[in-house]
Amino acid sequence: DHADTAADRYVPSMTTLGEINVEIPGRKPGDPVMTDEEFQQATTTYFERCAGCHGVLRKGATGKALTPDITRDLGFEYLRDFITYGSPAGMPNWGTSGDMTEADVDLMARYVLLEPPAPPEFGMEDMRASWKVHVEPADRPTEKLNDWDIDNLFSVTLRDSGEIALIDGSTYEIKKILETGYAVHISRISASGRYLFVIGRDAKVNMIDLWMEDPDTVAEIKVGAEARSVETSKFEGYEDKYAIAGAYWPPQFVIMDGDTLEPLRIKSTRGMTYDEQTYHPEPRVAAILGSHYKPEFLVNVKETGKIMMVDYSDIDALKVTEINAERFLHDGGLDSTQRYFLTAANARGKVVVIDTKESKLVAVIETEGETPHPGRGANIIHPTYGPVWATSHLGDDTVALIGTDPEGHPEHAWKMVHQLYALGGGSLFVKTHPESEHLYVDATLNPDAETSGSVAVFKVSDLTEEEPEYTTLPIVEWAGIAEGQPRVVQGEFNKAGNEIWFSVWNAKDLESAIVVVDDKTLELKHVIKDPRLITPTGKFNVYNTRADVY
Numbered sequence: 001d002h003a004d005t006a007a008d009r010y011v012p013s014m015t016t017l018g019e020i021n022v023e024i025p026g027r028k029p030g031d032p033v034m035t036d037e038e039f040q041q042a043t044t045t046y047f048e049r050c051a052g053c054h055g056v057l058r059k060g061a062t063g064k065a066l067t068p069d070i071t072r073d074l075g076f077e078y079l080r081d082f083i084t085y086g087s088p089a090g091m092p093n094w095g096t097s098g099d100m101t102e103a104d105v106d107l108m109a110r111y112v113l114l115e116p117p118a119p120p121e122f123g124m125e126d127m128r129a130s131w132k133v134h135v136e137p138a139d140r141p142t143e144k145l146n147d148w149d150i151d152n153l154f155s156v157t158l159r160d161s162g163e164i165a166l167i168d169g170s171t172y173e174i175k176k177i178l179e180t181g182y183a184v185h186i187s188r189i190s191a192s193g194r195y196l197f198v199i200g201r202d203a204k205v206n207m208i209d210l211w212m213e214d215p216d217t218v219a220e221i222k223v224g225a226e227a228r229s230v231e232t233s234k235f236e237g238y239e240d241k242y243a244i245a246g247a248y249w250p251p252q253f254v255i256m257d258g259d260t261l262e263p264l265r266i267k268s269t270r271g272m273t274y275d276e277q278t279y280h281p282e283p284r285v286a287a288i289l290g291s292h293y294k295p296e297f298l299v300n301v302k303e304t305g306k307i308m309m310v311d312y313s314d315i316d317a318l319k320v321t322e323i324n325a326e327r328f329l330h331d332g333g334l335d336s337t338q339r340y341f342l343t344a345a346n347a348r349g350k351v352v353v354i355d356t357k358e359s360k361l362v363a364v365i366e367t368e369g370e371t372p373h374p375g376r377g378a379n380i381i382h383p384t385y386g387p388v389w390a391t392s393h394l395g396d397d398t399v400a401l402i403g404t405d406p407e408g409h410p411e412h413a414w415k416m417v418h419q420l421y422a423l424g425g426g427s428l429f430v431k432t433h434p435e436s437e438h439l440y441v442d443a444t445l446n447p448d449a450e451t452s453g454s455v456a457v458f459k460v461s462d463l464t465e466e467e468p469e470y471t472t473l474p475i476v477e478w479a480g481i482a483e484g485q486p487r488v489v490q491g492e493f494n495k496a497g498n499e500i501w502f503s504v505w506n507a508k509d510l511e512s513a514i515v516v517v518d519d520k521t522l523e524l525k526h527v528i529k530d531p532r533l534i535t536p537t538g539k540f541n542v543y544n545t546r547a548d549v550y
Protein backbone atom coordinates (compact mmCIF):
# COMPACT_ATOMS: atom_id res chain seq x y z
CA ASP A 1 0.00 0.00 0.00
CA HIS A 2 2.80 2.32 0.95
CA ALA A 3 4.88 1.35 -2.06
CA ASP A 4 1.96 2.17 -4.32
CA THR A 5 1.57 5.69 -3.00
CA ALA A 6 5.33 6.24 -3.24
CA ALA A 7 5.29 5.11 -6.86
CA ASP A 8 2.33 7.34 -7.58
CA ARG A 9 4.18 10.27 -6.22
CA TYR A 10 7.29 9.44 -8.19
CA VAL A 11 5.41 9.64 -11.47
CA PRO A 12 4.20 13.26 -11.28
CA SER A 13 7.70 14.57 -10.65
CA MET A 14 8.94 12.65 -13.67
CA THR A 15 6.07 13.95 -15.74
CA THR A 16 6.83 17.47 -14.65
CA LEU A 17 10.37 17.10 -15.89
CA GLY A 18 9.14 15.35 -19.00
CA GLU A 19 6.81 18.22 -19.67
CA ILE A 20 9.64 20.68 -19.96
CA ASN A 21 8.85 21.48 -23.54
CA VAL A 22 12.07 22.05 -25.26
CA GLU A 23 12.45 22.99 -28.86
CA ILE A 24 14.80 20.92 -30.92
CA PRO A 25 17.49 23.40 -31.86
CA GLY A 26 18.35 23.80 -35.54
CA ARG A 27 19.86 20.63 -36.91
CA LYS A 28 23.22 20.73 -38.58
CA PRO A 29 24.34 18.47 -41.43
CA GLY A 30 25.48 15.13 -40.02
CA ASP A 31 23.33 15.44 -36.91
CA PRO A 32 22.12 12.11 -35.65
CA VAL A 33 18.48 11.57 -36.46
CA MET A 34 16.24 11.70 -33.46
CA THR A 35 12.48 11.89 -33.31
CA ASP A 36 10.83 14.61 -31.23
CA GLU A 37 9.71 11.94 -28.82
CA GLU A 38 13.23 10.55 -28.45
CA PHE A 39 14.59 14.05 -27.91
CA GLN A 40 12.09 14.73 -25.12
CA GLN A 41 12.83 11.38 -23.51
CA ALA A 42 16.59 11.92 -23.68
CA THR A 43 16.18 15.43 -22.26
CA THR A 44 14.34 14.01 -19.26
CA THR A 45 16.94 11.27 -18.75
CA TYR A 46 19.77 13.76 -19.09
CA PHE A 47 18.13 16.05 -16.56
CA GLU A 48 17.61 13.28 -14.03
CA ARG A 49 20.83 11.35 -14.39
CA CYS A 50 23.52 13.49 -15.97
CA ALA A 51 22.86 17.16 -15.28
CA GLY A 52 23.92 16.90 -11.62
CA CYS A 53 27.56 16.45 -12.64
CA HIS A 54 27.76 17.82 -16.21
CA GLY A 55 25.35 20.76 -15.87
CA VAL A 56 22.07 21.34 -17.71
CA LEU A 57 23.89 23.28 -20.42
CA ARG A 58 26.68 20.66 -20.34
CA LYS A 59 29.43 23.13 -19.53
CA GLY A 60 30.96 20.62 -17.08
CA ALA A 61 31.78 20.70 -13.35
CA THR A 62 32.21 17.46 -11.37
CA GLY A 63 31.77 15.76 -14.75
CA LYS A 64 33.44 16.77 -18.02
CA ALA A 65 32.02 19.37 -20.41
CA LEU A 66 29.77 17.73 -23.05
CA THR A 67 29.04 20.51 -25.51
CA PRO A 68 28.76 19.38 -29.16
CA ASP A 69 32.18 20.82 -30.12
CA ILE A 70 33.67 18.29 -27.71
CA THR A 71 31.27 15.36 -28.13
CA ARG A 72 31.52 15.45 -31.93
CA ASP A 73 35.28 15.11 -31.67
CA LEU A 74 34.85 12.11 -29.41
CA GLY A 75 32.27 10.52 -31.68
CA PHE A 76 29.27 8.28 -31.14
CA GLU A 77 31.11 4.98 -30.43
CA TYR A 78 33.36 6.54 -27.81
CA LEU A 79 30.40 8.15 -26.05
CA ARG A 80 28.35 4.96 -26.18
CA ASP A 81 31.18 2.93 -24.63
CA PHE A 82 31.90 5.57 -22.00
CA ILE A 83 28.26 5.67 -20.92
CA THR A 84 28.13 1.87 -20.87
CA TYR A 85 31.31 1.18 -18.90
CA GLY A 86 31.91 4.40 -16.93
CA SER A 87 35.35 5.45 -15.70
CA PRO A 88 37.41 5.20 -12.51
CA ALA A 89 37.28 9.01 -12.26
CA GLY A 90 33.63 8.84 -11.23
CA MET A 91 31.47 8.38 -14.34
CA PRO A 92 28.92 5.67 -13.42
CA ASN A 93 28.77 2.53 -15.55
CA TRP A 94 25.20 3.15 -16.65
CA GLY A 95 25.12 0.24 -19.10
CA THR A 96 26.85 -2.56 -17.21
CA SER A 97 25.13 -1.63 -13.93
CA GLY A 98 21.77 -2.27 -15.59
CA ASP A 99 20.55 1.28 -14.91
CA MET A 100 20.26 1.93 -18.64
CA THR A 101 19.41 -0.53 -21.40
CA GLU A 102 21.47 -0.74 -24.59
CA ALA A 103 18.77 1.32 -26.31
CA ASP A 104 18.92 3.97 -23.56
CA VAL A 105 22.69 4.23 -23.89
CA ASP A 106 22.40 4.49 -27.67
CA LEU A 107 19.85 7.27 -27.29
CA MET A 108 21.96 9.21 -24.79
CA ALA A 109 25.11 8.92 -26.92
CA ARG A 110 23.21 10.40 -29.87
CA TYR A 111 21.61 13.03 -27.67
CA VAL A 112 24.85 14.53 -26.39
CA LEU A 113 26.00 15.05 -29.97
CA LEU A 114 23.21 17.62 -30.31
CA GLU A 115 23.03 21.15 -28.93
CA PRO A 116 21.66 21.14 -25.37
CA PRO A 117 18.22 22.69 -24.96
CA ALA A 118 17.77 25.19 -22.14
CA PRO A 119 14.89 24.41 -19.79
CA PRO A 120 12.57 27.30 -18.91
CA GLU A 121 13.29 29.87 -16.22
CA PHE A 122 11.47 29.74 -12.89
CA GLY A 123 10.66 33.16 -11.46
CA MET A 124 8.43 34.67 -8.79
CA GLU A 125 5.20 33.83 -10.58
CA ASP A 126 6.11 30.13 -10.79
CA MET A 127 7.27 30.07 -7.20
CA ARG A 128 4.13 31.71 -5.89
CA ALA A 129 1.99 29.32 -7.92
CA SER A 130 3.71 26.36 -6.25
CA TRP A 131 3.70 27.87 -2.74
CA LYS A 132 1.25 26.41 -0.21
CA VAL A 133 0.79 27.16 3.47
CA HIS A 134 -0.95 24.13 4.95
CA VAL A 135 -1.11 25.50 8.49
CA GLU A 136 -1.02 29.27 9.02
CA PRO A 137 1.42 30.46 11.71
CA ALA A 138 -1.53 31.64 13.85
CA ASP A 139 -2.97 28.12 13.86
CA ARG A 140 0.27 26.48 14.96
CA PRO A 141 1.13 25.50 18.55
CA THR A 142 2.83 28.07 20.80
CA GLU A 143 4.74 25.32 22.63
CA LYS A 144 5.82 21.79 21.85
CA LEU A 145 2.73 19.58 22.03
CA ASN A 146 4.27 16.13 21.55
CA ASP A 147 6.49 14.00 23.77
CA TRP A 148 9.14 13.50 21.08
CA ASP A 149 12.77 14.11 22.01
CA ILE A 150 13.14 16.41 19.01
CA ASP A 151 16.76 17.33 19.77
CA ASN A 152 17.80 13.72 19.31
CA LEU A 153 15.54 13.06 16.32
CA PHE A 154 17.11 11.99 13.00
CA SER A 155 15.69 13.21 9.71
CA VAL A 156 16.58 10.50 7.18
CA THR A 157 16.32 10.87 3.40
CA LEU A 158 14.45 8.01 1.74
CA ARG A 159 15.90 8.85 -1.60
CA ASP A 160 13.92 6.95 -4.19
CA SER A 161 10.54 6.99 -2.49
CA GLY A 162 10.44 10.80 -2.24
CA GLU A 163 10.09 10.79 1.54
CA ILE A 164 11.90 11.38 4.79
CA ALA A 165 11.75 9.24 7.92
CA LEU A 166 11.80 10.86 11.36
CA ILE A 167 13.54 8.38 13.67
CA ASP A 168 13.92 8.63 17.45
CA GLY A 169 17.62 8.76 18.39
CA SER A 170 17.29 6.64 21.54
CA THR A 171 14.59 4.08 20.78
CA TYR A 172 15.29 3.81 17.00
CA GLU A 173 11.54 3.96 16.45
CA ILE A 174 10.36 5.38 13.14
CA LYS A 175 8.08 8.09 14.48
CA LYS A 176 6.80 9.19 11.10
CA ILE A 177 7.33 9.03 7.34
CA LEU A 178 6.59 12.22 5.45
CA GLU A 179 6.07 12.82 1.74
CA THR A 180 8.54 15.30 0.30
CA GLY A 181 10.06 16.24 -3.03
CA TYR A 182 11.96 13.59 -4.98
CA ALA A 183 15.31 12.43 -3.53
CA VAL A 184 15.64 14.92 -0.70
CA HIS A 185 19.23 16.06 -0.68
CA ILE A 186 19.67 17.59 2.75
CA SER A 187 17.76 18.46 5.93
CA ARG A 188 18.48 21.66 7.85
CA ILE A 189 16.95 22.90 11.12
CA SER A 190 15.86 26.39 12.13
CA ALA A 191 17.89 28.09 14.88
CA SER A 192 15.19 27.39 17.49
CA GLY A 193 15.14 23.70 16.61
CA ARG A 194 11.45 23.84 15.82
CA TYR A 195 11.31 23.81 12.03
CA LEU A 196 12.85 21.19 9.82
CA PHE A 197 13.50 22.11 6.18
CA VAL A 198 14.16 19.57 3.46
CA ILE A 199 14.81 20.11 -0.24
CA GLY A 200 14.23 17.58 -3.00
CA ARG A 201 16.32 17.20 -6.12
CA ASP A 202 13.19 18.50 -7.90
CA ALA A 203 13.62 21.77 -5.91
CA LYS A 204 10.60 21.23 -3.69
CA VAL A 205 11.07 22.55 -0.15
CA ASN A 206 9.02 21.18 2.76
CA MET A 207 8.88 23.00 6.07
CA ILE A 208 7.96 20.66 8.92
CA ASP A 209 6.81 21.85 12.35
CA LEU A 210 8.30 19.58 15.02
CA TRP A 211 6.19 21.17 17.77
CA MET A 212 2.87 19.90 16.46
CA GLU A 213 1.19 17.04 18.25
CA ASP A 214 1.78 15.11 15.06
CA PRO A 215 4.69 16.85 13.28
CA ASP A 216 3.87 17.56 9.66
CA THR A 217 4.55 19.82 6.68
CA VAL A 218 3.16 23.30 7.37
CA ALA A 219 4.37 24.96 4.17
CA GLU A 220 5.90 23.98 0.83
CA ILE A 221 7.25 25.61 -2.30
CA LYS A 222 9.13 24.75 -5.49
CA VAL A 223 12.11 27.02 -6.11
CA GLY A 224 13.20 25.81 -9.54
CA ALA A 225 13.56 22.61 -11.55
CA GLU A 226 16.58 21.15 -9.77
CA ALA A 227 18.18 21.98 -6.41
CA ARG A 228 20.43 20.74 -3.62
CA SER A 229 20.57 23.23 -0.75
CA VAL A 230 18.42 24.87 1.91
CA GLU A 231 19.42 26.76 5.08
CA THR A 232 17.95 29.11 7.68
CA SER A 233 19.00 32.35 9.36
CA LYS A 234 20.98 31.60 12.51
CA PHE A 235 22.41 34.94 13.61
CA GLU A 236 21.22 36.30 16.95
CA GLY A 237 18.03 38.33 16.51
CA TYR A 238 17.19 36.60 13.22
CA GLU A 239 16.53 33.09 14.54
CA ASP A 240 13.86 31.38 12.37
CA LYS A 241 13.27 34.65 10.46
CA TYR A 242 14.37 33.56 6.98
CA ALA A 243 14.96 30.43 4.98
CA ILE A 244 17.04 30.29 1.81
CA ALA A 245 17.13 27.71 -0.96
CA GLY A 246 19.64 27.45 -3.79
CA ALA A 247 18.86 25.95 -7.19
CA TYR A 248 20.95 24.18 -9.83
CA TRP A 249 18.37 25.15 -12.45
CA PRO A 250 17.68 27.95 -12.94
CA PRO A 251 20.93 29.13 -11.37
CA GLN A 252 19.55 31.27 -8.55
CA PHE A 253 18.69 31.39 -4.87
CA VAL A 254 15.60 32.63 -3.08
CA ILE A 255 15.17 34.11 0.38
CA MET A 256 11.88 33.09 1.96
CA ASP A 257 9.88 33.98 5.04
CA GLY A 258 10.99 31.66 7.87
CA ASP A 259 7.41 31.04 9.07
CA THR A 260 5.61 30.48 5.79
CA LEU A 261 8.19 29.97 2.99
CA GLU A 262 6.68 32.94 1.17
CA PRO A 263 9.24 33.74 -1.54
CA LEU A 264 10.56 37.26 -0.93
CA ARG A 265 13.70 37.84 -2.95
CA ILE A 266 15.16 35.88 -5.86
CA LYS A 267 18.72 36.46 -6.93
CA SER A 268 20.27 35.05 -10.08
CA THR A 269 23.83 33.75 -9.81
CA ARG A 270 24.58 34.13 -13.53
CA GLY A 271 27.65 36.19 -14.22
CA MET A 272 31.38 36.15 -14.75
CA THR A 273 33.81 33.45 -13.68
CA TYR A 274 36.03 34.75 -10.90
CA ASP A 275 39.31 34.17 -12.73
CA GLU A 276 38.91 34.61 -16.49
CA GLN A 277 35.91 36.90 -16.03
CA THR A 278 33.97 35.39 -18.87
CA TYR A 279 30.20 34.96 -18.72
CA HIS A 280 28.81 31.67 -17.42
CA PRO A 281 25.11 30.98 -18.09
CA GLU A 282 24.74 28.26 -15.46
CA PRO A 283 26.63 28.91 -12.21
CA ARG A 284 24.77 26.54 -9.90
CA VAL A 285 24.19 27.06 -6.21
CA ALA A 286 25.95 24.38 -4.15
CA ALA A 287 26.27 24.50 -0.33
CA ILE A 288 24.66 27.33 1.64
CA LEU A 289 25.62 28.12 5.23
CA GLY A 290 23.99 30.46 7.77
CA SER A 291 26.68 32.49 9.55
CA HIS A 292 26.78 32.56 13.36
CA TYR A 293 28.79 35.83 13.30
CA LYS A 294 26.69 38.09 11.08
CA PRO A 295 23.23 38.25 9.52
CA GLU A 296 24.65 36.56 6.43
CA PHE A 297 24.20 33.50 4.27
CA LEU A 298 27.28 32.10 2.55
CA VAL A 299 26.27 30.86 -0.90
CA ASN A 300 28.68 28.67 -2.89
CA VAL A 301 28.37 29.52 -6.58
CA LYS A 302 29.89 26.51 -8.28
CA GLU A 303 30.91 27.33 -11.83
CA THR A 304 31.97 30.96 -11.37
CA GLY A 305 33.96 30.07 -8.25
CA LYS A 306 32.52 32.79 -6.06
CA ILE A 307 31.19 32.71 -2.53
CA MET A 308 28.37 35.19 -2.13
CA MET A 309 28.05 36.58 1.39
CA VAL A 310 24.38 37.59 1.38
CA ASP A 311 23.51 40.11 4.09
CA TYR A 312 19.88 39.49 5.03
CA SER A 313 19.50 42.38 7.49
CA ASP A 314 17.64 44.37 4.82
CA ILE A 315 16.45 42.18 1.99
CA ASP A 316 14.96 45.12 0.10
CA ALA A 317 18.45 46.56 -0.18
CA LEU A 318 20.26 43.27 -0.48
CA LYS A 319 24.02 43.57 0.05
CA VAL A 320 26.00 40.77 -1.52
CA THR A 321 29.76 40.56 -1.02
CA GLU A 322 31.22 38.40 -3.76
CA ILE A 323 34.38 36.65 -2.70
CA ASN A 324 36.62 35.27 -5.43
CA ALA A 325 37.43 31.73 -4.35
CA GLU A 326 37.94 28.85 -6.78
CA ARG A 327 35.78 27.19 -9.40
CA PHE A 328 33.56 24.18 -8.75
CA LEU A 329 32.69 24.97 -5.16
CA HIS A 330 30.65 22.13 -3.74
CA ASP A 331 30.14 21.16 -0.08
CA GLY A 332 31.69 22.31 3.18
CA GLY A 333 31.24 23.21 6.84
CA LEU A 334 32.53 25.19 9.79
CA ASP A 335 35.66 24.73 11.91
CA SER A 336 35.24 23.93 15.62
CA THR A 337 35.01 27.63 16.60
CA GLN A 338 32.30 28.15 13.92
CA ARG A 339 34.13 31.22 12.65
CA TYR A 340 35.72 29.73 9.53
CA PHE A 341 33.88 28.11 6.62
CA LEU A 342 35.93 25.43 4.85
CA THR A 343 34.55 24.35 1.51
CA ALA A 344 35.76 22.15 -1.33
CA ALA A 345 36.36 23.37 -4.87
CA ASN A 346 36.15 19.71 -5.72
CA ALA A 347 37.11 19.54 -9.39
CA ARG A 348 40.09 21.81 -8.61
CA GLY A 349 41.41 19.67 -5.73
CA LYS A 350 41.26 22.56 -3.28
CA VAL A 351 39.66 23.68 -0.04
CA VAL A 352 38.71 27.34 0.33
CA VAL A 353 38.64 28.99 3.77
CA ILE A 354 36.37 31.98 4.49
CA ASP A 355 36.44 34.01 7.69
CA THR A 356 32.73 34.53 8.40
CA LYS A 357 33.51 37.24 10.97
CA GLU A 358 35.47 39.45 8.56
CA SER A 359 33.74 38.24 5.37
CA LYS A 360 37.13 37.57 3.81
CA LEU A 361 38.97 34.85 1.98
CA VAL A 362 41.65 33.41 4.26
CA ALA A 363 43.26 30.68 2.17
CA VAL A 364 42.96 28.29 -0.75
CA ILE A 365 44.63 24.99 0.10
CA GLU A 366 45.64 22.08 -2.16
CA THR A 367 44.44 18.86 -0.56
CA GLU A 368 46.88 16.70 -2.56
CA GLY A 369 44.13 14.19 -3.31
CA GLU A 370 41.68 13.83 -6.16
CA THR A 371 38.33 15.61 -5.73
CA PRO A 372 37.94 16.55 -2.06
CA HIS A 373 34.41 15.77 -0.82
CA PRO A 374 33.96 16.69 2.85
CA GLY A 375 30.20 16.89 3.36
CA ARG A 376 30.39 19.34 6.24
CA GLY A 377 33.81 17.93 7.22
CA ALA A 378 34.98 16.73 10.63
CA ASN A 379 36.72 18.70 13.41
CA ILE A 380 39.21 16.86 15.60
CA ILE A 381 42.03 17.86 17.94
CA HIS A 382 45.13 16.42 16.37
CA PRO A 383 47.73 15.29 18.97
CA THR A 384 50.51 17.10 17.08
CA TYR A 385 48.84 19.90 15.08
CA GLY A 386 45.95 20.98 17.34
CA PRO A 387 42.47 21.67 15.94
CA VAL A 388 42.16 20.38 12.36
CA TRP A 389 39.30 19.89 9.88
CA ALA A 390 39.15 16.80 7.68
CA THR A 391 38.01 15.94 4.19
CA SER A 392 38.16 12.67 2.29
CA HIS A 393 38.31 12.37 -1.52
CA LEU A 394 36.10 10.98 -4.23
CA GLY A 395 39.01 10.06 -6.47
CA ASP A 396 41.46 8.35 -4.09
CA ASP A 397 41.96 6.91 -0.60
CA THR A 398 43.46 10.03 1.00
CA VAL A 399 42.09 12.10 3.86
CA ALA A 400 43.46 15.63 4.22
CA LEU A 401 43.73 17.24 7.66
CA ILE A 402 43.91 21.04 7.60
CA GLY A 403 45.02 23.14 10.59
CA THR A 404 42.25 25.54 11.73
CA ASP A 405 43.71 27.33 14.76
CA PRO A 406 45.47 30.55 13.73
CA GLU A 407 45.66 31.74 17.36
CA GLY A 408 46.97 28.64 19.17
CA HIS A 409 48.82 26.94 16.30
CA PRO A 410 49.63 29.69 13.78
CA GLU A 411 52.38 27.66 12.10
CA HIS A 412 49.85 24.98 11.11
CA ALA A 413 46.85 27.16 10.33
CA TRP A 414 45.36 26.78 6.83
CA LYS A 415 47.93 24.18 5.78
CA MET A 416 47.41 20.57 5.02
CA VAL A 417 49.28 19.16 8.00
CA HIS A 418 48.66 15.44 7.70
CA GLN A 419 47.54 13.05 4.97
CA LEU A 420 45.89 9.77 5.98
CA TYR A 421 45.15 6.73 3.83
CA ALA A 422 41.73 5.14 4.26
CA LEU A 423 39.89 2.28 2.54
CA GLY A 424 40.01 3.42 -1.07
CA GLY A 425 38.59 5.85 -3.61
CA GLY A 426 34.94 6.78 -3.77
CA SER A 427 34.69 8.32 -0.32
CA LEU A 428 31.87 10.83 0.16
CA PHE A 429 31.82 11.74 3.84
CA VAL A 430 33.91 11.96 7.01
CA LYS A 431 32.43 12.34 10.48
CA THR A 432 33.27 12.86 14.14
CA HIS A 433 31.76 14.54 17.24
CA PRO A 434 33.34 16.62 20.04
CA GLU A 435 32.66 13.69 22.43
CA SER A 436 34.25 11.15 20.10
CA GLU A 437 37.88 10.01 19.87
CA HIS A 438 37.36 8.71 16.33
CA LEU A 439 37.32 9.88 12.72
CA TYR A 440 35.07 7.84 10.41
CA VAL A 441 35.61 7.68 6.63
CA ASP A 442 33.21 5.98 4.21
CA ALA A 443 34.02 4.70 0.68
CA THR A 444 30.50 4.74 -0.76
CA LEU A 445 31.29 4.88 -4.46
CA ASN A 446 34.21 2.45 -4.47
CA PRO A 447 33.59 -0.19 -7.18
CA ASP A 448 34.57 -3.03 -4.82
CA ALA A 449 31.53 -4.28 -2.86
CA GLU A 450 33.42 -5.10 0.32
CA THR A 451 35.08 -1.67 0.35
CA SER A 452 31.90 0.29 -0.38
CA GLY A 453 30.20 -1.77 2.32
CA SER A 454 32.74 -0.83 5.01
CA VAL A 455 33.91 2.20 6.96
CA ALA A 456 37.44 3.10 8.13
CA VAL A 457 37.88 4.44 11.68
CA PHE A 458 40.98 6.30 12.81
CA LYS A 459 41.69 6.73 16.51
CA VAL A 460 42.60 10.38 17.09
CA SER A 461 45.37 9.45 19.56
CA ASP A 462 47.00 7.28 16.84
CA LEU A 463 47.50 10.34 14.63
CA THR A 464 50.97 10.80 16.19
CA GLU A 465 52.00 8.17 13.64
CA GLU A 466 52.85 9.32 10.11
CA GLU A 467 50.74 6.54 8.60
CA PRO A 468 48.28 5.51 11.30
CA GLU A 469 46.41 2.22 11.06
CA TYR A 470 42.64 2.25 10.95
CA THR A 471 39.96 -0.21 12.01
CA THR A 472 37.58 -1.48 9.32
CA LEU A 473 33.93 -1.81 10.30
CA PRO A 474 32.01 -4.27 8.05
CA ILE A 475 28.78 -2.30 8.14
CA VAL A 476 26.93 -4.15 5.35
CA GLU A 477 27.84 -7.50 6.88
CA TRP A 478 26.49 -6.26 10.22
CA ALA A 479 23.28 -5.21 8.52
CA GLY A 480 22.76 -8.82 7.44
CA ILE A 481 21.46 -7.97 3.98
CA ALA A 482 21.69 -10.84 1.54
CA GLU A 483 20.52 -9.33 -1.73
CA GLY A 484 22.00 -6.59 -3.86
CA GLN A 485 25.18 -4.57 -3.48
CA PRO A 486 24.27 -2.02 -0.82
CA ARG A 487 26.64 0.88 -0.20
CA VAL A 488 27.42 2.46 3.14
CA VAL A 489 26.97 6.20 3.21
CA GLN A 490 27.27 9.21 5.54
CA GLY A 491 27.86 8.67 9.24
CA GLU A 492 25.87 10.89 11.60
CA PHE A 493 26.21 11.07 15.39
CA ASN A 494 23.41 11.12 17.93
CA LYS A 495 23.15 14.18 20.17
CA ALA A 496 25.19 12.70 23.03
CA GLY A 497 27.98 11.82 20.61
CA ASN A 498 28.28 8.22 21.80
CA GLU A 499 26.89 6.45 18.74
CA ILE A 500 27.14 6.92 14.99
CA TRP A 501 24.55 5.87 12.40
CA PHE A 502 25.36 4.68 8.87
CA SER A 503 22.96 4.19 5.97
CA VAL A 504 23.11 0.88 4.16
CA TRP A 505 21.81 2.08 0.81
CA ASN A 506 20.47 -0.67 -1.42
CA ALA A 507 18.42 -0.65 -4.62
CA LYS A 508 14.88 0.68 -4.39
CA ASP A 509 13.22 -2.74 -4.46
CA LEU A 510 15.68 -4.41 -2.06
CA GLU A 511 16.16 -4.29 1.70
CA SER A 512 18.13 -1.35 3.10
CA ALA A 513 19.02 -0.57 6.73
CA ILE A 514 20.57 1.87 9.17
CA VAL A 515 23.42 0.46 11.26
CA VAL A 516 24.13 2.03 14.65
CA VAL A 517 27.70 1.73 15.95
CA ASP A 518 28.82 2.24 19.56
CA ASP A 519 31.48 4.93 19.27
CA LYS A 520 33.41 3.86 22.38
CA THR A 521 33.74 0.15 21.56
CA LEU A 522 33.35 0.34 17.76
CA GLU A 523 30.92 -2.56 18.07
CA LEU A 524 27.54 -3.01 16.45
CA LYS A 525 24.82 -1.56 18.68
CA HIS A 526 21.65 -1.85 16.63
CA VAL A 527 20.30 -2.41 13.12
CA ILE A 528 17.20 -0.46 12.07
CA LYS A 529 15.25 -2.36 9.43
CA ASP A 530 11.77 -1.67 8.20
CA PRO A 531 10.05 -2.20 4.86
CA ARG A 532 9.43 1.56 4.80
CA LEU A 533 13.18 2.34 4.88
CA ILE A 534 13.54 2.62 1.11
CA THR A 535 16.99 3.78 -0.07
CA PRO A 536 18.10 5.70 3.06
CA THR A 537 20.99 8.09 2.32
CA GLY A 538 21.54 11.37 4.26
CA LYS A 539 20.77 11.46 7.99
CA PHE A 540 20.57 14.63 10.03
CA ASN A 541 20.45 14.69 13.82
CA VAL A 542 18.33 17.71 14.75
CA TYR A 543 20.62 19.06 17.46
CA ASN A 544 23.93 18.46 15.66
CA THR A 545 22.60 19.95 12.44
CA ARG A 546 21.13 23.05 14.03
CA ALA A 547 24.18 23.73 16.21
CA ASP A 548 26.68 22.81 13.45
CA VAL A 549 28.29 20.06 15.52
CA TYR A 550 30.50 17.83 13.36
Ligand code: DHE
Pocket: 049, 051, 052, 053, 062, 157, 159, 183, 184, 185, 186, 228, 229, 230, 285, 286, 287, 288, 289, 330, 331, 332, 375, 376, 428, 489, 490, 537, 538, 539
Ligand atom coordinates in the same frame (compact mmCIF):
# COMPACT_ATOMS: atom_id res chain seq x y z
FE1 DHE B 1 25.04 15.40 -2.58
C1 DHE B 1 25.39 17.42 0.21
C2 DHE B 1 25.32 18.14 -4.57
C3 DHE B 1 25.21 13.35 -5.30
C4 DHE B 1 24.10 12.76 -0.65
N1 DHE B 1 25.34 17.41 -2.24
C5 DHE B 1 25.46 18.04 -1.01
C6 DHE B 1 25.65 19.46 -1.21
C7 DHE B 1 25.61 19.66 -2.57
C8 DHE B 1 25.42 18.38 -3.21
C9 DHE B 1 25.74 20.99 -3.29
C10 DHE B 1 25.84 20.51 -0.13
C11 DHE B 1 24.52 21.03 0.36
C12 DHE B 1 24.65 22.01 1.50
O1 DHE B 1 25.41 21.76 2.45
O2 DHE B 1 24.00 23.08 1.47
N2 DHE B 1 25.30 15.69 -4.60
C13 DHE B 1 25.38 16.89 -5.21
C14 DHE B 1 25.55 16.72 -6.63
O3 DHE B 1 25.57 17.63 -7.50
C15 DHE B 1 25.82 15.29 -6.89
C16 DHE B 1 27.30 15.09 -7.08
C17 DHE B 1 25.22 14.70 -8.14
C18 DHE B 1 23.75 14.76 -8.26
O4 DHE B 1 23.24 14.50 -9.34
O5 DHE B 1 23.07 15.07 -7.27
C19 DHE B 1 25.39 14.70 -5.52
N3 DHE B 1 24.72 13.39 -2.92
C20 DHE B 1 24.82 12.76 -4.10
C21 DHE B 1 24.46 11.36 -4.00
O6 DHE B 1 24.44 10.51 -4.94
C22 DHE B 1 24.18 11.07 -2.57
C23 DHE B 1 25.27 10.16 -2.02
C24 DHE B 1 22.85 10.36 -2.32
C25 DHE B 1 21.63 11.15 -2.57
O7 DHE B 1 20.80 11.20 -1.64
O8 DHE B 1 21.44 11.68 -3.67
C26 DHE B 1 24.31 12.49 -1.98
N4 DHE B 1 24.81 15.14 -0.58
C27 DHE B 1 24.38 13.97 0.00
C28 DHE B 1 24.29 14.18 1.44
C29 DHE B 1 24.68 15.51 1.70
C30 DHE B 1 24.99 16.09 0.41
C31 DHE B 1 23.89 13.10 2.45
C32 DHE B 1 24.75 16.22 3.04
C33 DHE B 1 25.98 15.87 3.79
C34 DHE B 1 26.05 16.56 5.12
O9 DHE B 1 26.50 15.92 6.07
O10 DHE B 1 25.68 17.75 5.21
